Amino acid sequence: MHDIRWIKDNPELFDRAMVRRGDDARAADLIAIDEKRASTVKAMNDAQAEQKQVSKKIGAAKGQGDEAAAQAAMAEVGALKNRVKELEEEERQLAAKLREELLPIPNIMDEDVPEGADxxxxxxxxxxxxxxxxxxxxxxxxxxxxxxxxxxxxxxxxxxxxxxxxxxxxxxxxxxxxxxxxxxxxxxxxxxxxxxxxxxxxxxxxxxxxxxxxxxxxxxxxxxxxxxxxxxxxxxxxxxxxxxxxxxxxxxxxxxxxxxxxxxxxxxxxxxxxxxxxxxxxxxxxxxxxxxxxxxxxxxxxxxxxxxxxxxxxxxxxxxxxxxxxxxxxxxxxxxxxxxxxxxxxxxxxxxxxxxxxxxxxxxxxxxxxxxxxxxxxxxxxxxxxxxxxxxxxxxxxxxxxxxxxxxxxxxxxxxxxxxxxxx
The missing domain is CATH 3.30.930.10 (Bira Bifunctional Protein; Domain 2)
Known part of the structure; x- marks a missing residue:
């Protein structure tokens, strides 16, 4: 299986290697999946960070006796938890999709492998x-x-x-x-x-x-x-x-x-x-x-x-x-x-x-x-x-x-x- 990081750094080399194999040039499609996965991971991390910040508001509100504010913060934390779960599942599916796309792709041949049809x-x-x-x-x-x-x-x-x-x-x-x-x-x-x-x-x-x-x-x-x-x-x-x-x-x-x-x-x-x-x-x-x-x-x-x-x-x-x-x-x-x-x-x-x-x-x-x-x-x-x-x-x-x-x-x-x- 190929290293997606290498493909992102060398998309043209990867596509030329695949064409030499008689396969499709597909670096752009693979990179798009990985970038979507990376953006999903960032959104998930941001949601987790926000969840931590909002969680602090719950204790502060209760300390001030503001039950309404505490309930509102708890509801927001619950919504963020659900969002994190959704993003975790989305990231899992994107990672699985990337692996599924990479598995059927043949290995890159050495440069000294001669060209030929059969x-x-x-x-x-x-x-x-x-x-x-x-x-x-x-x-x-x-x-x-x-x-x-x-x-x-x-x-x-x-x-x-x-x-x-x-x-x-x-x-x-x-x-x-x-x-x-x-x-x-x-x-x-x-x-x-x-x-x-x-x-x-x-x-x-x-x-x-x-x-x-x-x-x-x-x-x-x-x-x-x-x-x-x-x-x-x-x-x-x-x-x-x-x-x-x-x-x-x-x-x-x-x-x-x-x-x-x-x-x-x-x-x-x-x-x-x-x-x-x-x-x-x-x-x-x-x-x-x-x-x-x-x-x-x-x-x-x-x-x-x-x-x-x-x-x-x-x-x-x-x-x-x-x-x-x-x-x-x-x-x-x-x-x-x-x-x-x-x-x-x-x-x-x-x-x-x-x-x-x-x-x-x-x-x-x-x-x-x-x-x-x-x-x-x-x-x-x-x-x-x-x-x-x-x-x-x-x-x-x-x-x-x-x-x-x-x-x-x-x-x-x-x-x-x-x-x-x-x-x-």
Whole structure:
């Protein structure tokens, strides 16, 4: 969420930033609401001050035995009390309206985010590994079904489309990948492993910019809960309404959770296989840090995710997202795209984003610098380290063998207890 004080001081900069986002220029409307709120606060303070002055007249009148004057003053105080209550309610409504107007407004992008209409305008920063050309390459669905370990029909009977049942070695592969990633991120990269709920109230989703903008993509229970679309929601929200000390930062957390997305805006896209599921598991990375350190932390987080792909020996490239493809809450995003032989192209497997103070303002997450009384907002970052299902897709396709079996990547062999996944 944006700082209305900054918008009032920089209305033209704010409007240009929104137009660059493809959004409306609306600084004037926001400022008008805030000025009305400020004038209401002034009127309320004036009424309270007047109420105090008139209250003094009551005692004075009674001391002089002037009951009529005392009654008149009491009536005036009563009227002022009612006026103060009315103004308090008006101020509350205006503050709520301002927050309601600010919540759906996207984050301001960094200056070095390139201009562009869509993903075709993203910029490749670097690549790693040689893309594999496999003659008559099969896709992951054909490979998994032929092994008898990937069953979409059984899942459809249970839950409908975009769900899967994994069996035996592919179920074990999912667990092995999660264990491998968590081990790397905790033991080598200093992330703290956390296990969080997958059901949350609306507040954590609002704080991490998923509500109200993306409500149609969330699964809501009949009660007062939503299923999380990513552990970013829960991990980041652990610092909501907190004031951390500077020495606690950076705070780095990771979690392996199930994630749930309605995929409301993806009709007809990736309907086959594991690329775009309603339920999937992911190892998430979240960092909470100071504003001065967030750029360096963003690079660090991205390299942590890249290292997973390098250890798995999966060719990938790192992309800087353009203005037309960047997410709502991000100031800057790097996407990692892994090579898929069956499609002869790279596909996204991780997004690492710096939201700067955007989420922190929404959830009131702050830190206090040493020697300072007033706390500042933290910067929050999030990234996939990695999406398990898409990593399985990449392994199945890049490690497929002519007989339909799947060679196990060297780093996963200790977790799998075998060298090859074959039909049993």
């Amino acid at each position: 993903e075709s305008d993203n910029i490749e920063l670097r690549s790693w590994g040689e893309p594999k050309t496999i003659e008559n390459a099969k896709d992951h669905v054909d490979l998994g079904e032929a092994l008898g370990m990937m069953d979409f029909e059984a899942a459809a009977k249970l839950s409908g489309s975009r769900f899967v049942v994994l069996k035996r070695d592919l179920a074990k592969l999912e667990r092995a990948l999660a264990n491998f990633m968590l081990q790397m991120h905790t033991e080598e990269f200093g992330y703290e492993e956390v296990q969080t709920p997958v059901l949350v109230h609306a507040e954590p989703l609002e704080g991490t910019d998923k509500l109200p903008k993306f409500e149609e993509d969330l699964f809501k229970t009949t009660g007062d809960h939503y299923l999380i679309p990513t552990a970013e929601v829960t991990l980041t929200s652990l610092v909501a309404d907190a004031i951390l000390s500077e020495v606690e930062l950076p705070k780095r957390m990771t979690a392996w959770t199930q994630c749930f997305r309605a995929e409301a805006g993806s009709a007809g896209r990736d309907t086959r296989g594991l690329i775009r599921m309603h339920q999937f598991s992911k190892v998430e990375l979240v960092s909470v840090t100071t504003p001065e350190a967030s750029d360096e932390e963003h690079e660090r987080m991205t390299h942590c995710a890249e290292e997973v792909l390098k250890r798995l020996d999966l060719p990938f490239r790192t992309m800087l997202l353009c203005s037309g493809d960047i997410g709502f809450g991000a100031a800057k995003t790097y996407d990692l795209e892994v090579w898929l032989p069956s499609q002869g192209t790279y596909r996204e497997i991780s997004s690492c984003s710096n939201t700067r103070g955007f989420q922190a303002r929404r959830m009131n997450a702050r830190f206090r610098r040493e020697g300072q009384k007033k706390p500042d907002f933290v910067h929050t970052l999030n990234g996939s380290g990695l999406a398990i299902g898409r990593t399985m897709v990449a392994i199945l396709e890049n490690y497929q063998q002519p007989d339909g079996s799947i060679a196990v990547p060297d780093v996963l062999k200790p977790f799998m207890g075998k060298d090859v996944i074959g039909r049993e």
